[in-house]
Amino acid sequence: MAESMKGLRRSHRCTEVSRNNVGETVTVMGWVQKSRNKGGIIFVDLRDRSGILQIIFEESDIGSEGFAKAARLKSEYVIAVTGRVEYRSGAVNENLVTGDIEIRAHDLRILSEAETPPFPIEEDSKTKEDLRLKYRYLDLRRPDLQRNLMLRSKATTVVRKFLTEEGFLEIETPMLTKSTPEGARDYLVPSRIYPGNFYALPQSPQLFKQLLMVAGYDRYFQIVKCFRDEDLRADRQPEFTQIDMELSFVDVDDVIDVNERLLKTLFKECIGIDVELPIPRMTYAEAMERFGSDKPDIRFGMELKNVSEIVKNCGFGVFTSAIENGGSVRGINAQGQANMPRKQIDSLVDFVKDFGAKGLAYLAINEDGSYKSSFAKFMTEQELADLVNAMEGKPGDLLLFAADKDDIVFAALGNLRVELAKRLDLLNKDEYKFLWVTEFPLLEYSEEEGRYVAKHHPFTMPMDEDLHLLDTDPGKVRAKAYDIVLNGTEIGGGSVRIYQSEVQEKMFEVLGFTKEDAYNRFGFLLNAFKYGVPPHAGLAYGLDRLIMLMAKEDSIRDVIAFPKVKDASCPMTEAPSTVDDKQLAELGIAVVANKEE
């Protein structure tokens, strides 16, 4: 039977009580972490979101009825305790903030009893994630998840404070908006008033924030939910949160400046990390060339080297034919890994196949300077020496090569480099290496659609010096687009936007849109652009990933209170679910297929 807390008022959270309160009477409330009877004294560890506090119950203090009640306490009971703060009678517990004190209880109320939970409430849970997600309200009691969500709350507080002080206004944009055929798949919401019509949930507030610039709001931000109905990978959610911003009367450097200061403030105030400014910048071209990735992890080296010049005339057909077909041969040096067992090398070969590579060529440099290699027999001593030299290979090193079209070579080696770093434990989560990647290509050619498509979005500004290439060689045009990368993860990105209608028209032409197409798709933005547009630019962070990295977690599910799993369902609420026929009838829609049946 639950007791009432009538007449009681909590005086402290558990770890707000300290040796400074010794001698005082306090009232604390929380969950029983554990309870044990040792020699006629009942010891209870009381838990709240602040931490743990030890309570002791002795019959002489609390009376026989109270002591009997204390004897009934089990894990996860919710209790209120009033008692005197004392120095601990037993040994000090160095692991607890409150390890030198305890509360000698003289009053106890059991506010709520509890069944035994399906898994223990403890840090670094070994319980399978499925079960934890089903009982998310219990999982969320674990101190590590509580720390993560408290960090997340702190982080958004710091971001908001910083941005408002910088003159940004937080302005809400609609959730029920219009479906646009460009981009990822929309989540749709049927209209009841206009059956057959649908809203779409926003993939981002992009068009609205640009309209706010047209409307003169100057600096906008929002921490906002966005939606994409895509098949989920490990680090994706159907709904995710962006820190979204847009600025007027700025160019690339202004956006980078304010965001560098934002990141410095955020990391310092939330996790005590000093971000050195300026954050290094690297062009997209350099990032691909050196790291095979547009989001390089620069915590470690193992950079790609282009060895095409050295091997272009060698006797190894895999190498030479790649080059003849317009591709390249590039390698990375896994230092000290010459003795990697063949089986592990084979698993690396399998790994790169996922990225379209046909295989990996390897050359291990033995301690005696001799080689063990899959291709040495096709090459001269001199060619091999030149190759090893180009790769800065030393005895004990393992050189790994891919030969193919550039994009496949980059994808294979860029990902292999990170995979090796994981296997070799080179990734230090305590180290935070930021990088701006700039000058992204404006367009990429879509074989599927037989036309150029916008790499960022169709409103991204070309670089001034490449504007003339829009007519002659659109694939070469670089954009005023930038990503902010942290430890190999893209945490944010944005661009300067086109604000001149003549450039915008050219852009649509290159994308193969007729004027009518363009108006059908983006009419209200194009109309808005007729009435005076300031130069503007913006950036959006993926908040979930940012917090994941700050919390040193491997999954964004660990920094989201109620996440969904891979099939976009919620194991706790069992959403999505079937609904009443009446609800569908009101919307004028019918279910025509059901994969589950």
Added chain:
Amino acid sequence: MAESMKGLRRSHRCTEVSRNNVGETVTVMGWVQKSRNKGGIIFVDLRDRSGILQIIFEESDIGSEGFAKAARLKSEYVIAVTGRVEYRSGAVNENLVTGDIEIRAHDLRILSEAETPPFPIEEDSKTKEDLRLKYRYLDLRRPDLQRNLMLRSKATTVVRKFLTEEGFLEIETPMLTKSTPEGARDYLVPSRIYPGNFYALPQSPQLFKQLLMVAGYDRYFQIVKCFRDEDLRADRQPEFTQIDMELSFVDVDDVIDVNERLLKTLFKECIGIDVELPIPRMTYAEAMERFGSDKPDIRFGMELKNVSEIVKNCGFGVFTSAIENGGSVRGINAQGQANMPRKQIDSLVDFVKDFGAKGLAYLAINEDGSYKSSFAKFMTEQELADLVNAMEGKPGDLLLFAADKDDIVFAALGNLRVELAKRLDLLNKDEYKFLWVTEFPLLEYSEEEGRYVAKHHPFTMPMDEDLHLLDTDPGKVRAKAYDIVLNGTEIGGGSVRIYQSEVQEKMFEVLGFTKEDAYNRFGFLLNAFKYGVPPHAGLAYGLDRLIMLMAKEDSIRDVIAFPKVKDASCPMTEAPSTVDDKQLAELGIAVVANKEE
């Protein structure tokens, strides 16, 4: 042709330039509010979100090319100007912050030209709202809307700062969640992965915030979008924003305490209003009795009086039969309105008919003490004198009476009272009168469903002293529920929640749910409640309405950047809209009805 802002950097917003900058060179950017050539000098009012700044162009400063460019300027062109700050050569404009200075331009760039907008960009626009909403990006340039959205941004900043300092964590809850059959109509989102299944957009984060309390987060808040697919009234939007909070280990007074301090801080910091604490409290019963409303506007009197005792034996059948049927006769005194023309009184009679009343009886007290009345002939002199006395009627007053069942009398007179106050201009928007309404009924009887339904929601805690009535007289049970009312508008409300499973079970019993029903509807919450629940309570504000009152606007559309209109459509984006058949096919749904065809 748009010019680039390359090499330029804005030094100030328009009204950041002041007499302190006289003699300095500044660069400002914004929109041309107006431009005129007066005696060879071009005067331009430059506008940005901060306000207006006067620029002067003379050929001797800017050269012939620059002057020619300045001569081309029209309203809404976006320009960048560099020039020297000077004291104004002409008369000081007292209406402008920058009225004593001007910028003598020596460089001008036209960043964007503009067509003539479809309506003038000016305060207190006379343009019809339809047109303004279609061109919302232009409407949002108007200084009054800009002030409203800046106020809104400021208000959420202040709320967040206050709540985080009070130990609240901001935690995001899901937007894609489970449809629950209780409450208003859900917006549904079809699942692609499980065709035939649907998410629902949240009507509020109610269940999630209670789960966060179960999970030990202690104090939660969120400023969050909520959704209800209802037919829209003037002050409703299909998506609206709540300031939502929940607290553990508290009772009514704790929630009221923290919210009073929040409101005081908010109104002081945002609009300079001192809210006197404590805010008065009134029970639901008293509010109905005195004001005929559970959200009384206490800026003016005109309270309801129950005159049933006086008239119960009179000769006027309308009065006596209402009382015999268990109803009452109540009146209000419209002071000084004895001479209201008969036509206006008739319009008041029509007005109350909307609330179910059959009519209004009136009695005007002439200056000479005689009466003009619709019912005097049915009553004795003494009865009339007693009635006038009970109503505190004085010569010149108009007494208005309704006789019916109590709920109809309350609705009729409660609304009539406010309507009269509007017509008589008694409502001062500069006055902010807060009121807590407490002790709401726990249940109300639904004739339609033939059972009691929860007035707030089924998790609301009964008042301790009424618990025993749950079995014997459930309609009499009062709840630990409270609303915060400002100037006759409910701006927020909440309750203490049930945390004891035995009370919860009793509550479901009274609502006529079987245990199975209850689990089908709220299973995950009920399961959660098995594992230790803290006493908890919460409150949610309607942010849109709150800001509307702070901004002294009459419509929430004036405090929302991109609002929807009555049919839940957006005139600017034209959402909702039809979508590709492919999109519907992927979702496994089909349109079966289309009212528009």
